Amino acid sequence: MKRLASIGTSILLMLALSQSVAGLYFYMKPGETKCFYEGLTRGSQLEGQFTVLIERDGFYEQETETELRISIDETFDNDHCVFDQRSTNRNFTITALETGEHRVCIEPQAASAETNVESGANIVFEVHVNFEHKRLRVWDSELLECLGSASERVRNLNARLANLRADQSIVKKEQTLHDKQCNSVNTQLLFWSSLQLMVLVGMCAMQLRTLRSLFRKKTK
Incomplete structure (x- = not known):
C-alpha cells in the first residue's frame, strides 16, 4: 500500500x-x-x-x-x-x-x-x-494589485487625454469656422461700405452740379 x-x-x-x-x-x-x-x-x-x-x-x-x-x-x-x-x-x-x-x-x-x-x-x-x-507570493500579489490599480489609472488618464484631444480638435474646428465666417462678414461689410460711399459721393456730385446750374441761372 x-x-x-x-x-x-x-x-x-x-x-x-x-x-x-x-x-x-x-x-x-x-x-x-x-x-x-x-x-x-x-x-x-x-x-x-x-x-x-x-x-x-x-x-x-x-x-x-x-x-x-x-x-x-x-x-x-x-x-x-x-x-x-x-x-x-x-x-x-x-x-x-x-x-x-x-x-x-x-x-x-x-x-x-x-x-x-x-x-x-x-x-x-x-x-x-x-x-x-x-x-x-502574498506580498507579490499585493504589489500586483498596486500595479493593476496604477495600470487602470493610466488607462483612465489616457482615455481622458483622448477626450481632451477630441474636444480640442472640435474647438479648433469651430474656431477656424468662426474665423472664416468673421472674415467673410468683414469682407461683405467692407464691400457694402465701399459701395455706399461711392453712391454717396455720386449723389453729392450730382447735387453739386444741380446747385451750380441753379446758381448760374439765378445770376443771369
Missing part, C-alpha cells in the same frame, strides 16, 4: 510539473517568426528560457551571438504589447496583470557577420524553448 501511495504521489507530481513546465524545440531561419499562445491568469508569472543552436558541418552547436527578439502581446486587449526585447539574453519573466491569452513570439537574428558569410542564406537555428508558470 505504501508503495502504491508513493507511486501515486510521483504520478501526481509529474502531472503537476507537466502542467507548469512546457519544453520543446524546433528549427528556424534568420528573420523567421514563431508564436506560441499561453493562457495566463491574473497574478501568475511566465518564465521563458531559450537556447539557440546553429548548424555547422552537420552538427548543431550553441550560438551566443545570435540576437533573439521576444515579444509578448495580450490578444484579449487588441494585441497590446506588454513585453518587447531584442538582445542575446535568452531569458524573460513577465507578470500577468489581467487574465487572458498571451501571444509569445520569437525571431532569431544572426548578429555575427561571420555567421552570415559562413552559411549564407542556409542558416538554420535549432531553438529550444522552455516555459514555466508560477504563482505570486
Whole structure:
C-alpha cells in the first residue's frame, strides 16, 4: 500500500510539473517568426528560457551571438504589447496583470557577420524553448494589485487625454469656422461700405452740379 501511495504521489507530481513546465524545440531561419499562445491568469508569472543552436558541418552547436527578439502581446486587449526585447539574453519573466491569452513570439537574428558569410542564406537555428508558470507570493500579489490599480489609472488618464484631444480638435474646428465666417462678414461689410460711399459721393456730385446750374441761372 505504501508503495502504491508513493507511486501515486510521483504520478501526481509529474502531472503537476507537466502542467507548469512546457519544453520543446524546433528549427528556424534568420528573420523567421514563431508564436506560441499561453493562457495566463491574473497574478501568475511566465518564465521563458531559450537556447539557440546553429548548424555547422552537420552538427548543431550553441550560438551566443545570435540576437533573439521576444515579444509578448495580450490578444484579449487588441494585441497590446506588454513585453518587447531584442538582445542575446535568452531569458524573460513577465507578470500577468489581467487574465487572458498571451501571444509569445520569437525571431532569431544572426548578429555575427561571420555567421552570415559562413552559411549564407542556409542558416538554420535549432531553438529550444522552455516555459514555466508560477504563482505570486502574498506580498507579490499585493504589489500586483498596486500595479493593476496604477495600470487602470493610466488607462483612465489616457482615455481622458483622448477626450481632451477630441474636444480640442472640435474647438479648433469651430474656431477656424468662426474665423472664416468673421472674415467673410468683414469682407461683405467692407464691400457694402465701399459701395455706399461711392453712391454717396455720386449723389453729392450730382447735387453739386444741380446747385451750380441753379446758381448760374439765378445770376443771369
